[in-house]
Every structure is written in structure tokens, then in C-alpha cells.
Amino acid sequence: MERQIMHIDVNNAFLSWFAIWRLKNGEEIDIREIPSIIGGDESRRAGIVLAKSNIAKQFGIVTGETIFQARKKCPNVKVFQGDYKIYREYSDKLYKLLLDYTDKIERYSVDECFLDMTEYLMKSTLMDKAKEIRKRVNEELGFTVNIGLSSNKLLAKMASDFEKPNKIHTLYTNEIEEKMWTLPIRDLFMLGRKTVPKLYNMNIKTIGDLAKADIEQLINKFGKHGKIMWEYANGIDLSDVAYKYEEPKSIGNSTTLAKDIQDLESLNEVLLALAEHVAYRLRKYNMIANVINVGLRTKDFKDFSHQGKLYIPTANTKDIYLKSKELLNSMYKGEAIRLISLRADKLINKNEGQISLFNTKDEKKQEKLDKTLDELKEKYGYLSITRAGKLGIEKNIKFK
């Protein structure tokens, strides 16, 4: 039976949500009505455009470019910083509203959902439901969404990306040729800045060109990715709406440093702050890590990383810090570093991890210490009590 899939995408999510929040908190100006952007912190060298108003878009401002470039295009663009907590709050409101329609909802990101409506339609059509959802989101939550309708996730997602804002589009199999094959290949999901030029060199310029290309040749050149891009171009996607909770496979944090750092001691201090945060998040998920990965970005944007297995899977701050320090020290050759990252990988649920025979007294002590500190963080805020905080480096790093 043909599935009934809906993809919902919040228009200019970060900017719209921040606009509503401001209005609710007594601000007069609706930043959706002026040239405005949500951007990162320029003083911390994180000054990129994260979202833009429709008016800012008319000036040619695009997501991902620097705020510096955005200002050149529109000198009086207003820049706001936004807040992830606010985004989360509105994302949750949307999710709750959608639960009125189906519980088969995949939260693909903070501002995108897939809905499997196959078993929830009764007499009404998918289009009826989409219209109702759009209306209710407008009236009850105060923002707009684009909705894509089709028989699989890929096509629904492509559809929601058509004309914006506040629009509903269909992209059923019989519409692929007319609505999708005419688009340039860069519009196809999963084709990014590295692959598009390669396809151009093969004289594949539209999604239609790709759909009609020789699949064997694509697999030859791109491996598994070649098969997927050919299938997507032909509107083939058998994946299910992943509505069940899934445990994270990795948890990491990274930070762009306010200034390049060129000595190991200082890098180690930043690493401690990262370790503390990553381990804290692991414990909140009740997960333990088998592998630790440390990454560096040099001042000229060269990325490299080292990873290593832990002797015992853990979520202890100290153990994670010591492992990451070992990795950092083995890889660092004195470059000027712009960004440092720490990622806990190959995670398993703590309850699934075998009760370690090697669990030493010291580890139990660490676990207890971490637990105490976590409780204080819950009570008084994350930054109230950090090991790294003592070193005064928190101001270099931003945590939620």
C-alpha cells in the first residue's frame, strides 16, 4: 500500500521563533518584517548567518556566509544572536501540536519533522490534514511552515523545499518529471558542494540528467553514494519514518577559540572544559563511551583528529579527560589552533555495559564526585560549578 508521508519545515525557524519570543517579551519590532539575521558571535570568531528574514534574503544574504559579507550586501541589516533554549521550546510546541495527528513523528532536526499518516487518515486526505496543520500552527503558535506531501520521505522533503513561505506542495511519483527533474542537481538532497562539480564534469546538470544516467557508472565513481543519488533522483526511498526514540551514537562538543592557541598547556585546559561538558551530557543520557575522539582545526582550516579506545567504557569526567589529553598530546605538533573538539563515540547504554570487574575504588570515587557535581549543576546552573571554570577559560567557550 502506498504510504502517506508529510514533511514539515519551519520557515526561517531560528529567526521566526526568536521574533515571536521577542514580541512576547514586550519588544515592539517584529524582526521578520525588517532586514534581519540570526548570527553567531563575531567577537568569538563565530560570525556566520544562521537564519535570515525574507527581506534580508531579498538582499541576497544566504545562510552560512559571514555576517561581514551579509553587512556588505545590506548595511543596515539587524543582527541578533538568538538562543537555543528558545528554539527547543517552540520546537516542542510544534511537536505537541503534531501529536494530535499521528504519533509516528520523526523529529529530523529542531525545525523539521516527518509524519507517517498512512494509518491516520480515515475519510480525509493528506492535503486536508496539511491545510489544517498549517492553519493551526499559524493561529496557535504564530509562525509559518512549509509542508511537503508524498509517498516517501525523500519526495516529501523535496516538496517542502519548493516555493516558500507558508506553502503546501505535493510531489507524487507522477509529478517527478515535471516538478523535480527540471531542478539543478544541487537541489537534490545529499548532493553537496563536493559532488555537484563532479557531476557537472560528467555533464549531469539537472536531477533529470542524474535520473537517466547509468547507475553502474555512478556506483563505479561514487560507490554507495552513487546508488543513493541515482535512487533519489528517481524518487526512490524506502526508509521508514523513524518515530521511535533512538539513543545517540556519539556525543561531542567543540569550540572555536576566541584567539588561536599555540601551546599545549592552554589546549589541555580547553580540553578539560570540553571533557567536563561531554561527560556531563553522557551521564544525562545514561550512556558510556567506548571511544574518544579529539579534533583540531588549524588557523588555516586544516582539520585533523585522533581517536582511541578506552580500556573500560566510561562517562567519568576524569577518565575522559585523561584519554583526550593523551590523544591531544600524541597528535599536536605545535600548529596555531583555531578550533578544538572532543567527541565520545561508540556509545552504549550504561545498563547494557557489563558490570566491570575492573571497576576500581578510584573509579567509584570519581563516579560519586561526578554525580555530586551534576546535581549542583542541575540546581545552580551548569557554569556554577566546573573544574575548568577555576582556570578562567569558560569565557572562551560557550555552553548552553
Added chain:
DNA sequence: TCTGGGGTCCTAGGACCC
């Protein structure tokens, strides 16, 4: 005051084993 941060998945090559 030029370029975020959090993720997932894939691949190539080396080590090691039989």
C-alpha cells in the same frame, strides 16, 4: 571583526589472524 556547532555515515588502508 572572514568562515558555528552538533550529528551520521562511508571509505581506504593498515594490522592481524587463519
Added chain:
DNA sequence: TCTGGGGTCCTAGGACCC
């Protein structure tokens, strides 16, 4: 004498997404 082949695990790097 002149160099297998399959399988698995591990690591570094990279592509892509929002």
C-alpha cells in the same frame, strides 16, 4: 623459491545534513 586471499577490527579523513 619471490610473495594468496579472506575476514575483521581499527583509525583518519571526509562528505553530507540542519
